[in-house]
Amino acid sequence: xxxxxxxxxxxxxxxxxxxxxxxxxxxxxxxxxxxxxxxxxxxxxxxxxxxxxxxxxxxxxxxxxxxxxxxxxxxxxxxxxxxxxxxxxxxxxxxxx
Numbered sequence: 172x173x174x175x176x177x178x179x180x181x182x183x184x185x186x187x188x189x190x191x192x193x194x195x196x197x198x199x200x201x202x203x204x205x206x207x208x209x210x211x212x213x214x215x216x217x218x219x220x221x222x223x224x225x226x227x228x229x230x231x232x233x234x235x236x237x238x239x240x241x242x243x244x245x246x247x248x249x250x251x252x253x254x255x256x257x258x259x260x261x262x263x264x265x266x267x268x
Contacts, residue, residue, distance in 0.1 A: 222228070
């Protein structure tokens with residue numbers, strides 16, 4: 172009868188240790204979740220601060236619109252010979268055609 176009692180006591184201690192371990196794992200997950208929520212909150216605040224300036228966004232829109240026109244105005248010299256670039260691949264012969 173004593174053996175059954177001791178086995179029950181040891182098993183109950185092992186189960187208690189397992190439950191405590193699971194509680195610590197759950198607390199660690201909750202801590203990481205809270206940290207992620209705080210980071211998300213801070214990122215949302217900073218994003219709201221950056222987007223809140225309507226005048227700066229309007230200037231950016233004008234600048235972006237002018238950029239497309241500036242790119243169209245660049246000369247397109249397609250008749251120029253391609254520059255020969257050395258290669259790190261020994262199979263290519265050290266240069267591109």
